[in-house]
Amino acid sequence: MTTRFLSDGALKQFVQALMAKGPVIGPVARKSRFVFAALEAPEDLRLDYDTTILPPKKLFFPTKQDLVKFDSPSSFSGCVEPKEQVLLGVHPHDIKGIDMSDKFYAANIPDSNYLAHRAKTTIIGSNVQKHYKHAFFGSVCRELKPQGHDMFLTRLKGGYLVEVRSKKGEELLALGKFEPASREQAAEAEAVNAAAEKNCPEKLNDTSDSVREKVRASFGSDIWNELSRDCFSCGSCNIVCPTCFCFDVQDEWNLDGVSGVRSRCWDACLVSEFSEVSVQGGSENFREERAERYRHRFMRKAVYLNDALGGPACVGCGRCSGACTADIANPTVAINTIMER
Numbered sequence: 001m002t003t004r005f006l007s008d009g010a011l012k013q014f015v016q017a018l019m020a021k022g023p024v025i026g027p028v029a030r031k032s033r034f035v036f037a038a039l040e041a042p043e044d045l046r047l048d049y050d051t052t053i054l055p056p057k058k059l060f061f062p063t064k065q066d067l068v069k070f071d072s073p074s075s076f077s078g079c080v081e082p083k084e085q086v087l088l089g090v091h092p093h094d095i096k097g098i099d100m101s102d103k104f105y106a107a108n109i110p111d112s113n114y115l116a117h118r119a120k121t122t123i124i125g126s127n128v129q130k131h132y133k134h135a136f137f138g139s140v141c142r143e144l145k146p147q148g149h150d151m152f153l154t155r156l157k158g159g160y161l162v163e164v165r166s167k168k169g170e171e172l173l174a175l176g177k178f179e180p181a182s183r184e185q186a187a188e189a190e191a192v193n194a195a196a197e198k199n200c201p202e203k204l205n206d207t208s209d210s211v212r213e214k215v216r217a218s219f220g221s222d223i224w225n226e227l228s229r230d231c232f233s234c235g236s237c238n239i240v241c242p243t244c245f246c247f248d249v250q251d252e253w254n255l256d257g258v259s260g261v262r263s264r265c266w267d268a269c270l271v272s273e274f275s276e277v278s279v280q281g282g283s284e285n286f287r288e289e290r291a292e293r294y295r296h297r298f299m300r301k302a303v304y305l306n307d308a309l310g311g312p313a314c315v316g317c318g319r320c321s322g323a324c325t326a327d328i329a330n331p332t333v334a335i336n337t338i339m340e341r
């Protein structure tokens with residue numbers, strides 16, 4: 001792995017050079033929060049952000065996305081138009097979330113739409129400089145290391161330690177004034193990233209394996225009624241999650257009755273309509289009770305997807321905790337409570 005040092009001044013020039021080649025999407029301030037958005041100037045970039053409202057998966061899997069346009073029953077065309085882009089400043093746990101999405105969308109019938117956008121995106125990660133108040137990435141999903149990025153920046157005094165992770169990342173070196181990095185700087189960066197994991201404000205108390213077994217065994221327990229009592233079934237905990245990947249497909253017809261567009265939008269298993277299906281003469285909801293839906297989210301995150309991913313489908317970003325008006329979505333609270341019973 002190639003390592004380099006990039007001074008603060010050289011970072012600005014590097015970002016400018018990236019922007020000259022195409023869109024650069026990074027964390028930018030929006031009032032008191034941060035979002036991933038296209039940079040209009042290098043100064044917009046806020047690598048000192050705590051978290052973003054939505055995870056970076058929105059770059060490859062937009063909240064609403066046209067899939068197919070049709071003019072008649074036999075005439076249709078795809079809407080996939082991926083463009084080269086750079087996603088800059090992704091935290092390590094959010095890179096793990098992208099790695100999981102990559103697996104979900106490549107499995108079974110590969111999702112060509114997602115994969116086409118993903119293939120056109122260069123990812124430059126960056127270390128956590130400031131913790132989100134609900135982050136617990138240091139105590140969950142430690143089995144998995146972030147993989148899907150091309151370059152990684154760690155804040156040091158006066159600049160950044162730069163780790164090159166792929167051929168695409170290697171090519172980026174030509175765009176900036178990168179200096180040789182010393183062993184001391186590499187060791188300092190390692191310590192900075194280890195401290196970020198250690199100093200998370202929230203924590204899961206048990207290992208992924210013990211959590212998986214205890215949560216699985218709790219399936220028939222009353223604890224799910226207790227934990228979900230105040231749930232509004234709003235789905236916010238799903239919508240902000242970097243590892244949730246469900247969507248709904250809808251056709252919108254034009255007035256001519258033959259043409260229109262098929263699109264997809266993010267969906268949420270906490271919303272009651274999610275599990276409602278048509279049956280002859282009516283409909284059936286196979287997770288009618290909110291406790292069933294609430295439990296399903298935790299089963300997916302802590303149990304069902306572990307085998308496919310090699311770890312839990314939660315990266316400890318804490319976005320769900322902050323998004324829940326009822327203050328009941330926090331995985332550390334729910335899982336630690338289950339583990340203690």
Ligand code: SF4
Nearest residue numbers: 241314315317318320
């Ligand atoms: S379940 Fe919550 S903490 Fe875990 S990845 Fe999803 S939003 Fe982040």
Ligand code: SF4
Nearest residue numbers: 231232234235237324
């Ligand atoms: S747990 Fe919270 S965020 Fe999730 S659906 Fe219920 S009320 Fe909404």
